[in-house]
Amino acid sequence: QQQVKQSPQSLIVQKGGIPIINCAYENTAFDYFPWYQQFPGKGPALLIAIRPDVSEKKEGRFTISFNKSAKQFSLHIMDSQPGDSATYFCAASKEGAQKLVFGQGTRLTINP
Amino acid sequence: DSGVTQTPKHLITATGQRVTLRCSPRSGDLSVYWYQQSLDQGLQFLIQYYNGEERAKGNILERFSAQQFPDLHSELNLSSLELGDSALYFCASSVGQGGTQYFGPGTRLLVL
Numbered sequence: 001q002q003q004v005k006q007s008p009q010s011l012i013v014q015k016g017g018i019p020i021i022n023c024a025y026e027n028t029a030f031d032y033f034p035w036y037q038q039f040p041g042k043g044p045a046l047l048i049a050i051r052p053d054v055s056e057k058k059e060g061r062f063t064i065s066f067n068k069s070a071k072q073f074s075l076h077i078m079d080s081q082p083g084d085s086a087t088y089f090c091a092a093s094k095e096g097a098q099k100l101v102f103g104q105g106t107r108l109t110i111n112p
Numbered sequence: 113d114s115g116v117t118q119t120p121k122h123l124i125t126a127t128g129q130r131v132t133l134r135c136s137p138r139s140g141d142l143s144v145y146w147y148q149q150s151l152d153q154g155l156q157f158l159i160q161y162y163n164g165e166e167r168a169k170g171n172i173l174e175r176f177s178a179q180q181f182p183d184l185h186s187e188l189n190l191s192s193l194e195l196g197d198s199a200l201y202f203c204a205s206s207v208g209q210g211g212t213q214y215f216g217p218g219t220r221l222l223v224l
Contacts, residue, residue, distance in 0.1 A: 043215035
C-alpha cells in the first residue's frame with residue numbers, strides 16, 4: 001500500500017514533443033504528490049507538486065494531471081527541450097507525514 | 113542550489129568500516145530527512161529528525177544511526193559496512209515536520 005508505481009522506466013522524445021510520465025498509488029491517505037527532477041551527480045530538485053483537491057496544475061511548461069478516482073497522476077512537459085533530459089521521480093506523502101514515497105524514476109532523453 | 117549542504121561528496125571505504133555523513137539543512141529548516149538511492153531500490157526513506165528529535169523511521173538498518181545536533185545539522189553513521197551499502201545518500205530538509213523537502217547534492221559511498 002505504500003508503493004508508488006511509475007512508468008515508463010525510460011523515454012526518448014524529440015525536441016518540441018510532449019513527454020508524459022505516469023504514476024499510480026494505492027494508499028488513499030496520500031494527499032501530497034510532488035515531482036522531482038534529478039540531473040546526473042545532483043540531488044533531486046522539486047519541480048511541481050499537487051494536492052488531490054485539484055485535477056490539474058501548471059507551472060511553466062510542466063503540468064501535473066491528477067485523477068483521484070483512478071489513483072493516478074501524470075507529468076506532462078510541453079515544448080520539451082534537450083535541457084529537460086534528466087531523471088524524473090514522482091512521489092507521494094500524507095499531510096504532515098514525515099516521509100516521501102518515491103516512484104522508481106523515469107530517465108527522459110530529449111533529442112535535438 | 114537548494115541550500116542544503118552535504119559532506120563529503122564522495123567516500124570510498126572498505127567492508128567492515130564505519131563512516132559518518134554530514135548534512136546542514138537550509139537556514140530556518142527544522143526537519144532533516146535521510147534517503148538512500150541505489151540502482152535496484154530507488155530512493156528510500158531512512159529516517160527523519162525534527163528539531164533534534166527522531167520523528168520517523170523508514171527502512172533503516174540497525175547498523176545505521178543518525179542524530180541531529182542543537183545547531184540542526186545532522187549526521188548519519190553507517191557501521192559494519194557491506195558491499196550492498198554502496199549508494200548515494202541524500203539529506204533533505206523542510207521547515208516543519210512535513211511539507212516541501214529540499215534535497216542536498218548527496219554523498220556517494222563506495223564500499224570495496
